[in-house]
Amino acid sequence: LPVAVVCLCSASPHGTGGIGVVKRLPLVVFLALSVLLAFPVGVAFAEQVDQADPVAQADQAVKDGKYADAINLYTQALQQSPNDPTILTKRCEAYRLNGDFAKAIDDCRAVVNAGRATADTYFSLAQAMNSRSKANFDAWKADKNEAIGWAGAAVVANPANAAYHRFLADRYSDLKRLLDALAAAHMAG
Numbered sequence: 001l002p003v004a005v006v007c008l009c010s011a012s013p014h015g016t017g018g019i020g021v022v023k024r025l026p027l028v029v030f031l032a033l034s035v036l037l038a039f040p041v042g043v044a045f046a047e048q049v050d051q052a053d054p055v056a057q058a059d060q061a062v063k064d065g066k067y068a069d070a071i072n073l074y075t076q077a078l079q080q081s082p083n084d085p086t087i088l089t090k091r092c093e094a095y096r097l098n099g100d101f102a103k104a105i106d107d108c109r110a111v112v113n114a115g116r117a118t119a120d121t122y123f124s125l126a127q128a129m130n131s132r133s134k135a136n137f138d139a140w141k142a143d144k145n146e147a148i149g150w151a152g153a154a155v156v157a158n159p160a161n162a163a164y165h166r167f168l169a170d171r172y173s174d175l176k177r178l179l180d181a182l183a184a185a186h187m188a189g
Helices: 002-010 017-024 027-038 054-063 067-080 085-098 101-113 119-135 137-157 162-188
Strands: none
Touching (some): 054 067, 054 085, 067 085, 085 101, 101 119, 119 162, 137 162
């Protein structure tokens, strides 16, 4: 856009040429003009959510911490696109954040069983298994092992994601602490 300003100014009837005019403009004024030309008045910079798109609305509801609303909106979107792996994975995460771990696990397993899982699906399933294990000590060992398996699948599917690696390392640490505690109890008893 600064080029457009130079071109417009180069046809100056005063014969000063565009370069001279631009050089005489204070830098602040030149930058302000560039910004005004690039961003017309009335353009909103706030993120707008498409009111006709239930997935966009659900994504925003998750960001706002309204997980039950997000679940309803993802369910509505699934009526339009049944078995969409991305929507199921997102609903899995909303269920997990809402504390409904069984439904979260069911959604992600449906995607995995359909052979359409992504790294995000594997990671969401690992997180749901891990969250359930925290809420239900009886399921702890089995869920931790399965969570490690799904986190490993996420790492294989997307080895560059550091969050996947951290999660996997933390789950291994959890298991090691459990095994150490069991060994200590066995030695003492």
